[in-house]
Amino acid sequence: MTQPIRRANQLFHDTWLPEETRRIRAEVREFAETHVRPVAHRLNTTPESRDAFPRDVFNAMAAAGLYQIPFPADVGGRGLEFPTLATLTVLEELAYYSPGLASALYDGQAILVGKTLERAQEPLRSRYLSALVRGEFVGSFATSEPAASTDLSAASMQTIATRVEGGYRLSGQKRWITNSVAADHIVVLCRSGERLTMFLADMHAEGVRVGEPDRKMGNHAQLTADVHFDNVFVPEDHVIGSDGGGLRVALGALMLGRMGIGAIGVAMAQAAFDFSADYMSKRKVFGQELARFQHWQFTFAEHALGIENGRNLYQKAAYRYDREGDADIEAAMAKFFGSRLAVDVARDAIQVCGAYGFVRELSATGETFPLEAIYRDAKIGEIYEGANEIQRWVIARHIFGRELAG
């Protein structure tokens, strides 16, 4: 397929964005054009397998310095004034071509793992964060279990950390763990006594076993699998945060991850919008282009509004976080809005493109089409990193207070 016009360039005016962020967008767009676009169709449509981890793209991202962007200079990061804004911009640019890749290699690796490690004490923080910035290891972030994901209470968590001399022994099973088939290290939330503690564990340690990748509806480039811990030793100094302070650490990283899902949603919506807007401008039905039908003009005018709002929401969440160190309600709004937008725009984009929206590869010509993958990939945004019901709950708490909203 020829590359559709990037309509964000004419509809979206990022005049208020710091110069720093605009430079990051230009830099990462070029990276994505060179390294992601050519392999995007394969990444987005090839079913999961153990050897499908996109190591070449991971290495290219590290070599291009993309893992420096979220972090301060003392660990080899770029030391940006607005690191969160820049990080989410990276996500949007990568996800325009491959949401699964962006989710695994940037939201998972840089935000969930990196931002968890940022809360570790020294020298753990510097040692592992510097290595992550250089792309020297693949990491996983593990809170979910077979019987507990949304509910991260100590009562629900079945992965147990038991104190032993010099450290802890971990036993239990985590599920849906992104990048685990390729991971060298994992940050893992466990129950220790009556509370939760976050640990940094070695994936090559005795007693760690990773299952086969799950076969999912979408996000094929994001490999997930179960991780089993059988009496795995973790040294005492590998506690991240404090013993019993793990939930705070996990939720801190997840707040940024949620903004990231908002940015990925905006990217998917924009990609579906661009493809279908091009298509509608050329495809004739009943003797005229689809874009001449007011029904579709109005539908896409509303989607343009949605994309503008979704982008503003994630950018505001990031900007406030960079300025004030908090953005709980903005992150919830950005995640909810962006992920729903992606599903809505992808559905209408397929509808207006008809069979050319539904097809993946056209046998007669060998052409490939992107919308079916975007539609499949969009759905998980409404579920992971806090289901959208949880985001509404967070917003409701800000309206009514915890006493009424729970």
Ligand SMILES: Cc1cc2nc3c(=O)[nH]c(=O)nc-3n(C[C@H](O)[C@H](O)[C@H](O)COP(=O)(O)OP(=O)(O)OC[C@H]3O[C@@H](n4cnc5c(N)ncnc54)[C@H](O)[C@@H]3O)c2cc1C
């Ligand atoms: C592709 C992918 C990648 C993932 N990567 C990771 C990872 O790297 N690390 C990790 O730890 N986990 C990961 N997960 C797990 C993911 O975070 C969970 O799937 C998610 O938190 C939802 O948990 P659950 O699937 O167990 O659903 P449940 O917790 O069983 O919830 C099911 C549904 O119940 C509803 N619900 C829940 N609570 C409420 C409520 N209070 N009010 C109303 N409705 C509610 C929601 O609609 C929700 O979707 C991943 C999952 C996928 C599919």
